[in-house]
Amino acid sequence: MNSERLGEAHCADISTKCYLGEYLGKRSLDVLCVSTTTNVDSTSSVTEHHRRTLEFHER
Secondary structure, three states: OOHHHHHHOOOHHHHHHHHHHHHOOOHHHHHHHHHHHHHHHHHHHHHHHHHHHHHHHHH
């Protein structure tokens, strides 16, 4: 709940923030936020990498 609010304020992509925050936690969320602000291209790569990690963990 609190983490979500924090992520929303920091991250531009709420959808990414939502699932990233739930699975990886605030730390990873912060990393994604930084990448998002720095470069949009980097964000895509980071998001894909995290998504693959999540899938691997779920399986």
